[in-house]
Amino acid sequence: MDSKLYSASLGYASGGLPAPSPLEPGRVIDRFRLEEKLHVGGMAHIWRVSEVNHAGDSRLQLVMKIPRIKGGEDPATIVGFEVEQMIVPMLSGPHVPKFIAKGDFTRQPYIVMERIEGVSLRARLDEAPLAIDEVIEIGSRVATALHDLHRQHLVHLDIKPSNIMFRADGTAVLVDFGLSRHDHLPDLLDEEFTLPMGTGPYMSPEQVQFVRNDPRSDLFALGVMLYHFTTGERPFGQPESVRGLRRRLYVDPVPPRAIRKDCPPWLQEVILKCLEVKAERRYQTAGLLALDLQSPSQVVLTKRAEKLLRSSTIATFKRWFFALGTEPAMAMARTADQLERSPIILAAVDVDNASTPLLERLRETVRRLVLMEPGARLACVSVMRTARIGMDDLVDDAGRSRHVKQLVGLKHWARPISKALNLDEGRLTFHVLEAPDTAAAIVDFAQRNQVDHIVMGARGSSGLRRYLGSVSAQVVAHSGCTVTVVRNGVGAADAAAPAGAAKPGA
Amino acid sequence: MKTAYITDLHANREAVEAVLEHARSQGVQQYVLLGDFVGYGADPGWVVDTARELVRQGALAVQGNHDEAVVRGASPGMRPDARYVVDWTRAHLDATQIDFLASLPMTQHRGDQLYVHANAWAPAGWDYVHSRVEAVRSLHATDARYTFCGHMHEPKLFHVSGTGKAGDFTPTPGVAIPLPPHRQWLIIPGAAGQPRDGNPAACYATFDEGQGALTFHRVPYDHETAGAKIRAADLPQRLAARLEEGQ
Numbered sequence: 200m201d202s203k204l205y206s207a208s209l210g211y212a213s214g215g216l217p218a219p220s221p222l223e224p225g226r227v228i229d230r231f232r233l234e235e236k237l238h239v240g241g242m243a244h245i246w247r248v249s250e251v252n253h254a255g256d257s258r259l260q261l262v263m264k265i266p267r268i269k270g271g272e273d274p275a276t277i278v279g280f281e282v283e284q285m286i287v288p289m290l291s292g293p294h295v296p297k298f299i300a301k302g303d304f305t306r307q308p309y310i311v312m313e314r315i316e317g318v319s320l321r322a323r324l325d326e327a328p329l330a331i332d333e334v335i336e337i338g339s340r341v342a343t344a345l346h347d348l349h350r351q352h353l354v355h356l357d358i359k360p361s362n363i364m365f366r367a368d369g370t371a372v373l374v375d376f377g378l379s380r381h382d383h384l385p386d387l388l389d390e391e392f393t394l395p396m397g398t399g400p401y402m403s404p405e406q407v408q409f410v411r412n413d414p415r416s417d418l419f420a421l422g423v424m425l426y427h428f429t430t431g432e433r434p435f436g437q438p439e440s441v442r443g444l445r446r447r448l449y450v451d452p453v454p455p456r457a458i459r460k461d462c463p464p465w466l467q468e469v470i471l472k473c474l475e476v477k478a479e480r481r482y483q484t485a486g487l488l489a490l491d492l493q494s495p496s497q498v499v500l501t502k503r504a505e506k507l508l509r510s511s512t513i514a515t516f517k518r519w520f521f522a523l524g525t526e527p528a529m530a531m532a533r534t535a536d537q538l539e540r541s542p543i544i545l546a547a548v549d550v551d552n553a554s555t556p557l558l559e560r561l562r563e564t565v566r567r568l569v570l571m572e573p574g575a576r577l578a579c580v581s582v583m584r585t586a587r588i589g590m591d592d593l594v595d596d597a598g599r600s601r602h603v604k605q606l607v608g609l610k611h612w613a614r615p616i617s618k619a620l621n622l623d624e625g626r627l628t629f630h631v632l633e634a635p636d637t638a639a640a641i642v643d644f645a646q647r648n649q650v651d652h653i654v655m656g657a658r659g660s661s662g663l664r665r666y667l668g669s670v671s672a673q674v675v676a677h678s679g680c681t682v683t684v685v686r687n688g689v690g691a692a693d694a695a696a697p698a699g700a701a702k703p704g705a
Numbered sequence: 706m707k708t709a710y711i712t713d714l715h716a717n718r719e720a721v722e723a724v725l726e727h728a729r730s731q732g733v734q735q736y737v738l739l740g741d742f743v744g745y746g747a748d749p750g751w752v753v754d755t756a757r758e759l760v761r762q763g764a765l766a767v768q769g770n771h772d773e774a775v776v777r778g779a780s781p782g783m784r785p786d787a788r789y790v791v792d793w794t795r796a797h798l799d800a801t802q803i804d805f806l807a808s809l810p811m812t813q814h815r816g817d818q819l820y821v822h823a824n825a826w827a828p829a830g831w832d833y834v835h836s837r838v839e840a841v842r843s844l845h846a847t848d849a850r851y852t853f854c855g856h857m858h859e860p861k862l863f864h865v866s867g868t869g870k871a872g873d874f875t876p877t878p879g880v881a882i883p884l885p886p887h888r889q890w891l892i893i894p895g896a897a898g899q900p901r902d903g904n905p906a907a908c909y910a911t912f913d914e915g916q917g918a919l920t921f922h923r924v925p926y927d928h929e930t931a932g933a934k935i936r937a938a939d940l941p942q943r944l945a946a947r948l949e950e951g952q
Contacts, residue, residue: 274867303885303886383877385874387864
C-alpha cells in the first residue's frame with residue numbers, strides 16, 4: 200500500500216493537504232470550541248467541545264472526534280474515518296451517540312457527536328472473570344443494542360469492550376463505526392485492503408475471509424467478549440498474523456466450564472453458540488440472543504452445554520482439512536434481510552379467560568404466521584395479574600401454583616402448533632409474566648425482547664372490556680411493533696352482545 | 706443547490722413527465738440531461754421540445770448514441786429493428802428538433818463535475834461502463850471529481866480511491882448517500898425512459914451540493930399508456946413489453 204500516494208489524493212484537485220494547525224484548548228473549528236482532550240487513541244483524538252453561539256440543546260454534552268492524520272499515515276485511518284463520517288449521520292436511537300456535525304477532509308476532518316459519560320467496557324476486561332450475573336447483564340444489553348443497529352441496516356464489525364459504553368440508565372451505546380458496513384452506503388473498505396479488517400481476538404471466521412455483510416459476525420464478536428468476561432481468557436488468543444486468525448476456522452475454544460466451574464451449562468450453550476464457525480449455526484439475530492440471555496430457563500441445551508473438553512485432535516484435523524481453501528457461502532446481500540428471516544412472534548394468550556373459539560382462532564392465526572416465516576421464533580406469553588397493593592395468593596384454592604397452572608395451560612394451547620409445524624424446542628418458548636397491568640407487561644416484554652409481531656385476542660366479553668378497558672387497544676397504542684388483534688368473527692358473542700346487557704364483573 | 710440528473714429519456718413522455726414532477730417536488734433547481742432523448746419510445750417530439758426548453762432555461766445536456774443515430778440517419782450496419790426506429794423517429798421530428806439534437810456537445814463540465822453519455826475515455830466510441838474496470842478507465846481519463854453518465858440503463862455508483870482501488874454499489878432508492886469529495890465518483894442514475902433492472906419505475910438522481918449527498922430515485926409512471934402509444938405507433942411491439950416489465 201502506497202500511503203504517500205493516498206495522502207496526496209486527499210488534497211485531490213486542491214493541490215495537497217492544508218498544513219494542520221495545532222489542536223489546543225480554545226481553538227475554534229467551525230462552530231465548535233475545543234475545551235479539553237479526553238482521549239488519545241491510535242486512530243483519533245477525542246475532544247470535549249462546546250458550541251459557539253449555540254442554539255441547540257444545552258444539556259447535550261458534545262465531543263469532537265478528530266482523526267490522527269500525518270504524512271505517511273496508514274490509509275486505514277483515513278478511509279475508516281471517511282466511513283464513520285458517512286455512517287454516523289445515518290444512525291439514530293439510544294444505542295448510538297447522537298450525530299451533530301462533521302467537517303470534511305479538505306479543511307479539518309472531524310465528527311461532533313453527543314458525549315457518552317463514563318468509560319468503556321474496556322476497563323472491565325482487566326477485572327475478568329466477572330460475576331455470572333454481570334456477564335449476562337452485559338450480554339443482554341449489548342445484544343439489544345446490536346439488534347437495533349442491525350435493524351438500521353448496519354453491521355458493526357468491530358464489537359469489542361472498548362467500543363461499548365453505557366448510558367446512566369444502563370442502555371448500551373456502541374461507538375466507533377470506522378470498520379462498519381451500511382447496506383445503503385457504498386462500502387469504501389470492501390476493496391481497499393488486502394488484509395482482513397477487524398480486531399484480531401474478536402474477528403468472526405467470515406470476517407477473516409473478507410465477508411463484510413453478515414450481521415451474525417457481530418454475534419461472534421459478542422460471544423468472544425462474553426467468553427472473556429466469563430473465564431478471564433480469550434477464546435482464540437490474540438493472533439497477530441492472518442494464519443493465526445485463520446486458526447479459529449478449525450480450532451474450538453476450550454469450553455468455558457472447563458475454566459470456570461460455576462459457569463452454568465446454559466450460559467456455556469449461549470456463548471459457544473455465538474462462537475460457532477458457521478454463521479448459520481449461531482443465533483440468527485441479536486434479538487434471539489437477547490431473548491435467551493433474559494430467559495435462561497428457556498435455553499435449549501445441546502451438547503455444547505455439556506462440553507468440558509475441546510474437540511479431539513482428529514476432529515480438529517478434519518476441520519482444518521475442510522477449512523483449507525474454503526470460501527464462506529455467499530452471505531445474504533442485506534443486513535436487514537437476515538433479521539427479517541428470523542422474526543420473533545409473540546402470542547399473548549389469555550389462557551384463563553378467553554373463550555375456546557377465540558383461543559382456537561388465535562392459534563390458527565399464529566400457526567399461519569409461523570408457517571410463512573420458516574425462521575420465526577414463537578414466544579407464547581400469558582400474564583398472571585398481580586395486585587398492585589398487598590399480597591397475592593400465589594396458589595389457588597386447591598393449593599396448586601397459579602404460575603405453573605398458567606404455564607401448563609399455555610403449553611397445552613401451543614401444542615397443536617408445535618406438533619403441526621414440527622417446531623424444534625429452540626424456536627418455541629413459554630413465558631408467564633406476573634404483573635398488575637396486562638397490557639404494560641406485554642408491551643414491555645415485546646420491547647425488551649425485540650419482538651417483531653404481537654398476536655393477541657380481543658377480550659371476549661364486552662362487559663369485561665367495558666370495566667377493565669381493552670388490553671389489545673392499549674397494546675396496539677403503546678407497542679412499537681406490528682400487532683394483530685384476533686377476533687372471533689362477525690356475529691360472535693363479543694360483537695353481538697348489547698353493551699347494556701353485560702353484567703359488572705362478568 | 707440541488708441538481709437533477711436525467712438520462713436515457715428515450716422518447717418516453719409519461720416517464721419524463723413523472724420524473725420532472727418528482728424533481729420539482731424535491732426542490733430541484735438545476736437540470737442535467739445525459740443524452741439519448743430519442744429512440745424506442747413514441748413521443749420523440751415532445752421529449753426533444755421539453756429538453757430544449759430546459760436547456761433554454763439553463764439546463765446542461767449532452768448527446769447520446771441514439772441522438773447521434775437520428776441526426777445522421779440509419780446506417781446499413783444497424784440491426785433492422787434499430788434502423789426502423791431511427792427512420793420512424795426522424796420522420797416524427799421536424800428540422801429544428803433534429804438541429805437541437807445535432808447541436809448537443811459530447812461532454813460538458815460544471816465545476817468539478819463531468820457530464821458525458823457513455824464514458825470519459827472516448828465519449829464518441831459509446832463503450833459501456835459495465836464494471837469496475839471500465840469505471841476506473843473512465844475516471845482516470847478525467848480530472849473531474851464526479852462523472853455523471855448514462856448509456857447504462859441500470860442505476861449504479863462507482864468510486865475510486867487515491868490508491869486506485871475501485872468499488873461499486875447498487876443504490877437503494879431514496880437514501881441520501883454522502884459522497885466524500887476526496888475520491889472520484891462515477892454516477893449512473895439509470896434510465897428514465899427505459900428501465901432495465903426489472904423495475905418499471907423511471908430512474909433519475911439528485912445531487913445536493915451543499916450536503917455533498919447523492920440520492921437515486923425511482924418514480925412510478927404510467928408505463929401502460931407509454932406502451933400503448935408504442936403499439937399504436939407501429940413501433941416494434943417488444944419495446945412496449947419492455948416498459949411494462951422494466952427489462
